[in-house]
Amino acid sequence: MITIKEKKDCCGCNACVQKCPRKCIEMKADEEGFLYPIINTKLCIDCGLCDKVCPIINNYEERKPLKVFASKNTNDEIRIKSASGGIFSLLANKILKDNGVVFGAVFNKKWQVEHNYIQKSEDVYHLRGSKYVQSQINDSFKNVEMFLKEGKDVLFSGTPCQIAGLKHYLIKDYENLITVDLVCHGIPSPLIWNDYLKYILDTNKDLNKIYSSEKDEFRISSVNFREKETGWKRYSVKITGENKASKRSFTLVNEPGYNNIFMNGFLKDLYLRPSCHFCPARKGKSGSDITIADYWGIERIKPEFDDDKGVGLVMVNNEKGLNIFSEVVSEKIETNYNDALTGNPSIESSPVLSIYRYEFWSLYKKHGISTIEMICKKMRPSFINKLLTSYKRKIKKIMNLCGL
Ligand SMILES: Cc1cc2nc3c(=O)[nH]c(=O)nc-3n(C[C@H](O)[C@H](O)[C@H](O)COP(=O)(O)OP(=O)(O)OC[C@H]3O[C@@H](n4cnc5c(N)ncnc54)[C@H](O)[C@@H]3O)c2cc1C
Ligand code: SF4
Ligand code: SF4
Numbered sequence: 201m202i203t204i205k206e207k208k209d210c211c212g213c214n215a216c217v218q219k220c221p222r223k224c225i226e227m228k229a230d231e232e233g234f235l236y237p238i239i240n241t242k243l244c245i246d247c248g249l250c251d252k253v254c255p256i257i258n259n260y261e262e263r264k265p266l267k268v269f270a271s272k273n274t275n276d277e278i279r280i281k282s283a284s285g286g287i288f289s290l291l292a293n294k295i296l297k298d299n300g301v302v303f304g305a306v307f308n309k310k311w312q313v314e315h316n317y318i319q320k321s322e323d324v325y326h327l328r329g330s331k332y333v334q335s336q337i338n339d340s341f342k343n344v345e346m347f348l349k350e351g352k353d354v355l356f357s358g359t360p361c362q363i364a365g366l367k368h369y370l371i372k373d374y375e376n377l378i379t380v381d382l383v384c385h386g387i388p389s390p391l392i393w394n395d396y397l398k399y400i401l402d403t404n405k406d407l408n409k410i411y412s413s414e415k416d417e418f419r420i421s422s423v424n425f426r427e428k429e430t431g432w433k434r435y436s437v438k439i440t441g442e443n444k445a446s447k448r449s450f451t452l453v454n455e456p457g458y459n460n461i462f463m464n465g466f467l468k469d470l471y472l473r474p475s476c477h478f479c480p481a482r483k484g485k486s487g488s489d490i491t492i493a494d495y496w497g498i499e500r501i502k503p504e505f506d507d508d509k510g511v512g513l514v515m516v517n518n519e520k521g522l523n524i525f526s527e528v529v530s531e532k533i534e535t536n537y538n539d540a541l542t543g544n545p546s547i548e549s550s551p552v553l554s555i556y557r558y559e560f561w562s563l564y565k566k567h568g569i570s571t572i573e574m575i576c577k578k579m580r581p582s583f584i585n586k587l588l589t590s591y592k593r594k595i596k597k598i599m600n601l602c603g604l
């Protein structure tokens with residue numbers, strides 16, 4: 201029977217819950233809003249299946265990709281709507297064209313993120329785009345298994361630990377399954393995301409009053425973490441709201457990612473899931489067929505390929521991945537692993553667990569969303585520190601040039 205001694209020992213993949221033959225494991229949110237399994241020991245028969253499928257207990261080997269590419273979806277409209285090169289949509293459409301099923305992360309009615317599946321090309325937009333909140337897997341692995349056994353082609357996309365969880369859950373390999381993971385910095389707390397949305401609605405309630413009666417419900421109507429109106433590299437966060445009665449829409453947030461408080465706290469690692477600081481699935485350990493990401497640094501490696509509409513980094517991990525990628529992606533250039541790693545250290549390195557994360561959570565109950573700004577300000581390097589760092593870099597460069 202699975203026991204979680206420390207929070208970092210569970211990535212929340214839900215494999216144990218779905219595998220338990222006695223249905224005696226339930227996921228419950230902790231005080232940070234992350235889900236963890238709770239076992240009803242009275243019902244447990246100690247069969248050990250939960251331990252067997254857990255991707256933290258059972259790690260795959262580290263792997264380097266077979267091939268590395270910079271690539272783009274040739275449909276600019278889809279590429280602009282995607283987080284990076286729009287490669288996910290190309291892969292998904294291929295599976296759907298062949299009557300298959302595609303699983304991925306979607307927003308639900310409450311703007312929380314969960315895994316779901318689609319069977320029609322016109323529904324790909326639900327899965328498209330990065331949603332920087334941990335998705336709830338629910339019964340997805342069970343459904344994947346059902347479709348695979350029916351002989352359907354299935355594409356499952358998600359974070360590396362979700363792919364590892366699925367593969368352990370399935371126990372055996374299926375020829376008709378293709379798995380696509382992301383290079384994953386880490387996953388933010390659903391609790392902070394929910395509180396952030398409430399805060400956004402609250403700070404904009406006067407806007408709603410101008411157009412309608414105060415009683416009319418005001419709700420979120422769209423969220424884009426990676427709006428490219430300002431470019432792929434300098435993306436914005438855009439959130440719109442709608443007045444339910446008048447159906448009138450308002451822009452609630454439209455600001456560069458680096459100015460957005462939710463993104464700031466995420467990228468400063470204040471509210472990532474504890475397991476992300478000790479990630480069990482990066483460095484190719486997810487077992488996925490293909491890994492997709494942003495090709496950060498492409499402007500230095502292949503400047504002619506970068507139009508600031510999004511370039512995807514694709515790491516093809518095996519022959520199965522190479523076959524489907526070669527079939528659906530026409531605009532691509534082969535690069536190499538070291539170039540990809542230089543722009544994207546998250547391929548191998550987990551974010552450092554800092555004292556600021558502890559400080560953030562100890563203050564959060566009292567100060568709510570404003571805690572993000574308080575801690576981010578503390579983390580900002582002082583002018584003197586910035587100056588020292590810049591001098592250190594210059595000295596290092598000169599020493600390198602002199603061969604010292
Ligand atoms: C939490 C998170 C952290 C990331 N960290 C990095 C990083 O450090 N470096 C980097 O280069 N890229 C990172 N990415 C990936 C990047 O943002 C793009 O998703 C990726 O480049 C693919 O883009 P695309 O244009 O091909 O497809 P898109 O259409 O933009 O991607 C959609 C895909 O992302 C999946 N997805 C979206 N949100 C989630 C979620 N919450 N949980 C699981 N799956 C999700 C969907 O299922 C779908 O497969 C991260 C993505 C997420 C969700
Ligand atoms: S040991 Fe078996 S019965 Fe007990 S919780 Fe794990 S899977 Fe369920
Ligand atoms: S990592 Fe997944 S399988 Fe392991 S305990 Fe957590 S939810 Fe269960």
Ligand code: SF4
Pocket residue numbers: 211359360361362384385386387473475476477478479480481482
């Ligand atoms: S960083 Fe690792 S543990 Fe965290 S969500 Fe991503 S893959 Fe899972």
